[in-house]
Amino acid sequence: MDLQIALLLSQDGIVNGAIYALLALALVLVFAVTRVIFIPQGEFVAFGALTLAGFQAGKVPGTLWLLIGLGAAIAIVEVVIAMRSGALRRLTSALGWNLGYPAVAAAVVFLGEPVSWPLFVQVVLALAMVVPLGPMVYRLAYQPLLSASVLVLLIVSVAVHLTLVGLGLLFFGAEGSRTPAFSEASFEIGGVVVTGQTLWVVGASAVLIVVLYLFFERSLWGKALRATAINRTGARLMGISSTQAGKLSFVLAAAIGALSGILIAPITTVYYDTGFLIGLKGFVAAIVGGLASYPIAAAGAILVGLLESFSSFWASAFKEVIVFTLIIPVLVWRSLTTRHVEEEE
Amino acid sequence: MKLKPLAAGLIAAFATTQALADITVGVTVSATGPAASLGIPEKNTFALMPTTIGGQKVNYIVLDDASDTTTAVKNVRKMITEDKVDVIVGSTITPNSLAMIDVAAEAETPMISMAASARIVDPANPKVKWVFKTPQNDVQMSTAIVESMLSNKVQTVAFIGFADAYGEGWYNEFSKIAELRKLKIVANERYNRNDTSVTGQILKILAAKPDAVLVAGAGTPAALPQKALNEKGYKGAYYQTHGVANMDFMRVCGKDCEGTLLPAGPVLVAGQLPDSNPIKKVALDYTSKYEAAHGKGTTSTFGAHAWDAGMLLQSAVPVALKKAQPGTKEFRAALRDALEGLKNVTVSHGVVNMSPQDHLGFDQRARVMVKIENGGWKLQQ
Numbered sequence: 001m002d003l004q005i006a007l008l009l010s011q012d013g014i015v016n017g018a019i020y021a022l023l024a025l026a027l028v029l030v031f032a033v034t035r036v037i038f039i040p041q042g043e044f045v046a047f048g049a050l051t052l053a054g055f056q057a058g059k060v061p062g063t064l065w066l067l068i069g070l071g072a073a074i075a076i077v078e079v080v081i082a083m084r085s086g087a088l089r090r091l092t093s094a095l096g097w098n099l100g101y102p103a104v105a106a107a108v109v110f111l112g113e114p115v116s117w118p119l120f121v122q123v124v125l126a127l128a129m130v131v132p133l134g135p136m137v138y139r140l141a142y143q144p145l146l147s148a149s150v151l152v153l154l155i156v157s158v159a160v161h162l163t164l165v166g167l168g169l170l171f172f173g174a175e176g177s178r179t180p181a182f183s184e185a186s187f188e189i190g191g192v193v194v195t196g197q198t199l200w201v202v203g204a205s206a207v208l209i210v211v212l213y214l215f216f217e218r219s220l221w222g223k224a225l226r227a228t229a230i231n232r233t234g235a236r237l238m239g240i241s242s243t244q245a246g247k248l249s250f251v252l253a254a255a256i257g258a259l260s261g262i263l264i265a266p267i268t269t270v271y272y273d274t275g276f277l278i279g280l281k282g283f284v285a286a287i288v289g290g291l292a293s294y295p296i297a298a299a300g301a302i303l304v305g306l307l308e309s310f311s312s313f314w315a316s317a318f319k320e321v322i323v324f325t326l327i328i329p330v331l332v333w334r335s336l337t338t339r340h341v342e343e344e345e
Numbered sequence: 346m347k348l349k350p351l352a353a354g355l356i357a358a359f360a361t362t363q364a365l366a367d368i369t370v371g372v373t374v375s376a377t378g379p380a381a382s383l384g385i386p387e388k389n390t391f392a393l394m395p396t397t398i399g400g401q402k403v404n405y406i407v408l409d410d411a412s413d414t415t416t417a418v419k420n421v422r423k424m425i426t427e428d429k430v431d432v433i434v435g436s437t438i439t440p441n442s443l444a445m446i447d448v449a450a451e452a453e454t455p456m457i458s459m460a461a462s463a464r465i466v467d468p469a470n471p472k473v474k475w476v477f478k479t480p481q482n483d484v485q486m487s488t489a490i491v492e493s494m495l496s497n498k499v500q501t502v503a504f505i506g507f508a509d510a511y512g513e514g515w516y517n518e519f520s521k522i523a524e525l526r527k528l529k530i531v532a533n534e535r536y537n538r539n540d541t542s543v544t545g546q547i548l549k550i551l552a553a554k555p556d557a558v559l560v561a562g563a564g565t566p567a568a569l570p571q572k573a574l575n576e577k578g579y580k581g582a583y584y585q586t587h588g589v590a591n592m593d594f595m596r597v598c599g600k601d602c603e604g605t606l607l608p609a610g611p612v613l614v615a616g617q618l619p620d621s622n623p624i625k626k627v628a629l630d631y632t633s634k635y636e637a638a639h640g641k642g643t644t645s646t647f648g649a650h651a652w653d654a655g656m657l658l659q660s661a662v663p664v665a666l667k668k669a670q671p672g673t674k675e676f677r678a679a680l681r682d683a684l685e686g687l688k689n690v691t692v693s694h695g696v697v698n699m700s701p702q703d704h705l706g707f708d709q710r711a712r713v714m715v716k717i718e719n720g721g722w723k724l725q726q
Contacts, residue, residue, distance in 0.1 A: 005548050012544035019541075166377070174381035175593035176565040268541040269565055269597050277539045312545030317508050317535040319545075 007192045009309045015198045015267070017305025018205035019260050023282025024289065024297040025212060026253040031291045032229035033249040035150050036142055039157040042279025043164040044130060044257025046272055049265035050168070051258075052126040053177035058115035062171020063129050064106055070136040071098040077140070098136070105129055119182065127258055134254025135247045142250075143243055161276070168272035176269035179262075201263045208256065209298065225249060281308070281323065288330050300330075367402040368662060368671040371424030373435035373445075374459070374651070378412030379538065382564040382593065384437040386635075386648030387459060391434075393634050394655045399663035401671060410436055417441035418448055425452045431671050432680055434654045435459060437647075439510060442478070450475045453674060455681040457657060459650040462514060466704035477684050477704045479653040481587075481610060481694065481711050487518040489608035490559065490584055491526050493714050493725075497582060499556040503532035505546055505570045506561030515561035515586060531555050538566040547573045557581050563588030568598035575601045582606070587712075591645040595720055605717045606725070610694035612649040614715055617724040624710065627656070628693040646694070653692035660690045 023041055030038040047063050054061030078094040105128065108114075114122055141160050145152060183196030216222040227235040228245040236242060260278075261270065268274075281304050288300025304323060311322040372391055375384035391405050406428055410417035417436045424430045425448065433449055433456040436442050442458040442465045449456035450472035458465045458478040465478050494502060504519065506512025512535055523530055531553040534546035547570065550558060558581060560570050567589045574583075585607040595602065611618055615628035631652045632644045661683035669675035687706065690697040695711025714725040 005552070008548055009545055012542050016542055169377055169381060173593075174385060174564070175591070176597060178597055264541060269569055271539065271565070274539050274541070277537075278541065309542065309545055312536070312540075312543065313549055314545075316546045316549075319535075319540075320508075320537060 004192060005313070009313055010306060011192060011194065011198065013306035013309030014302060015201050015305070016308060017302035018202045019264055019278065020282045020285050020304050021298040021301035022205050022208060022256050022260050023279055024285035024301045025209065025294055026256040027279075027282055027286040028289060028291055028294055028297050029225070030249050030253045031286075033225055034138075034142065034153075034246045036153045037150070037157055037291075038253060039154075039161040039276075039279070039283075040137070040164050041253060041257055041282065042275030042277070043161065043168065044134065044254050044275065045261035045264070045278055046168055046172075046270055046275035047130045047133070047164075048126060048258030048261030049179065049270040049274075050172045050177055050261075050272065051129050052122055052262050052265060053179050053270070054172070055114040055117075055122045055126060056179055057177070060109055061126075061129065062167070063133070064102075064109055066167060066171070067105060067129060067132060067136075068102040070133065070140065071102040074098040074136060074139050101132060119180070123262055126262060127255065130258040131251060131255045134250040134252075134257075137254075138247055138250040143246065146242060146246075165273050165276065172272045174272070176271040176274070177265070178269050179265040181266040197266050201267070204259070204263055208259070212252075212294075221248060284324065284327050284330075287327055287334075290334055367404050368398060369428055369430045370403060370405045370658065371421070371428060371430030371433045371435075372405055372407040373410045373417050373420040373424075373433070373441070374407065375412040375417075375437035375441065376409040380412040380438045382591070383645075383647040384409070384412070386591075386643075386645045387437055387651035389639060390631075390635065390648040390651040391655070393638060394652075395659065398659050399666050401662070401666060406430065410441055412438060412441070414440050414444045418444050421445050421448045425449075425454055429672055430454065431677055432457065432658065434651070434658075439465065439514075446470070446472050446476050454677050455684055457654040457684075459647075459654060462510075463705075468702045468704075473704065475681055477657065477699070479650045479657070479692070479694065479705075481707055482705060483514055483518045484522070485707065485709075485712055486587055486608040487515070487522050489712050489714055490519065490586075490606075491522045491528060493606055493608075494528060494557055494582075494584070495526060497557075499528070499582060501529045501531045501553070501555045501557075502584075503534070503550040503553055503555035503558045504530055504561065505532075505534040505536060505543070505550065505558065507563070507566070508535035508537050511563060511588065512561045519559065519561075536562075536570065538562070540566075540569065543570050543573050546570070547577055547579075550574070551577060551579060555581060557584055559584040559586075561586050561588070564591065565593050565597045568594060568602065571598060571605070572601045587646060590715075590722075591647070592642045595717070599720075602717050603719075607715055607717075608712050609715045609722070610646045610649060610711060611713050612644075612693040613646050614713060614722050614724040615693070622710075623691045624693065624695060627691050631693045649693040653694055653697075656692045657684060657687060657690065657697065660687055 027038055027041055030036055051061040051063045075095055075098045078091060082088050082091045114125055137160060141156055181197045182200045185196035187194045216226055224240045225245055225248060227240055228242060232242055285301035285304050286297045289297030307326060308319060308323050312319045374387045376388045388407060391407050396403055406424055408420040410420050421433055433454055437459055439460040439462040442460040456476050459480060461480045461483055463482040463484060466473055466476055504516055506515050520530055532550045534549060536543045536546055560567050567585055571583055583605040585605050587607060587609045590609045590613050611624045612628040615625055615632055618625040631649055635644045635648060661680055664683035665676055665679035668679035685699050685701060687697055687699045695707045697706035699706040716723045716725050
């Protein structure tokens, strides 16, 4: 192994690590705010990428039907609840969002011609189709279980994951897709070719992390999420609704997932079930951060990316084994340090 | 004591209704899960099969085993005990098919597998008496690749395959034949179907400077190593396996796959076969039926394996019907004997000549070398 190979492997590891970092951040965020271990995080990666690929192939992506279906299901639930409690006035906004929004999305897809639109508009449209699925899943699957234990929420997560993977196969078929690169540019730095798309991935991840930081530090909504994460009861006493915080965290998680998918779709082939493994590696990174610390989770993600890239060079058959074995020493170290903290308390 | 003749009468009456019953074909395919891209065209193919054979109505019961061994076995048990099937077709993949052998042999029901491994019909296993299969053995395909490599003056070759039974099986077969024919394997790498990057493996292959690279993967995931190699400027020859013989692979790999060579069943290039080849007519019949139902360019060689299983039944069932009635143990045994006795049956993948030692029955006519040219398959002479 010479320096050039090491540089190429590091570049590859950092690009993958940047995606894992985004997913790790989303997982930490969702867990901190709602105590949900969000296994379906990876599905949003696949849905984002495949929805964009669907637009480019001139097809109506199946996520539209999912959007309409989930919207209708929530509308029915809301109507039943409103009938029982007699609070019919609040119904208008709920119905507007859950029936009106999918209808608008469907109108745009069917009346417009997304295949002929510029890439940027297609990306925005794909995000507009996939991101609302996050809060919709929250409303249907998690909101009724607001005070359930972490274990129950984990079981629900597994169920949601399996449902979404099954729907993904139905919508997009078993074979994968690729999308064209955001930029065809490539540069040579120190004898190593860097393509424009890898810069896009790393750059977009870095920007997103900064935006998230500012969101949590400076905006009222961000502060409300942090408050809920630190102390749910206390936050509620201050007038922060747990449901609203939960919904918001799912919006962010879905947006991060879908954007990650759109970023990697030009680099690799995305399948209906690609997201799970990517999400799982983000999960390993999130575990490194103890499902609590954002910076450590991001650093852990880069570590996972580099470890994966170098182990694929030295022992490709054992790559996944090596990456997932990382979790054992991390858990040992975690459990040792956590006991230490408890003693301090 | 009076009950006994009554019971006997009931059984007899039941047996008669059974005897008048239709032929029941129990199918288990992997229409979901990792092997879905193979299982879906197979599932679609059963909908196109004739509904009568030899004047008898045929019922197809098609179940999905989700590429899972336990579910496949469960499906087979259910179809044997509840539906009283006369023959089992399936499954799509090797592990499922191997697990199903025991159940089929125990129930003395003939089984036709659509999976590739030669182990499924290994004559050393006595239970295999009941088992037949339609896809070519990997060893036949490996031989074709090695011959093509030698005629193209390839001396060193790098191997990159799936980190599962498919890649491992291919490496075993390919390395054996390569060693015999003095072809040097300079790199042996693995990757996963879902991997987002193969940079590490590719760099290692490039460092070994092989004359050719063989990618052993199935469907669209097999495009990833080739795209990565092209990106890094590899100039040697590319070989793929017959696992990529569908249009989705072409769609994803695009111009990066131009010039790639692969072995495949003749059905893939049916239109280009010489008119003298008996396979041409049969294969074209299948592709036109499938494309009429599912659109142009949708046929895959996997669906054709299912079609061939149907064709074997169409030849064997009339023979068995002369000996016994469907729904009986005798019929199942007669059907097995008839399948084993098939001679010169032309199917879409080749010409079948079964024998007690060979429950696949294919010869060299069952494979051709194909080159990817202008986004299509081109038959190599």
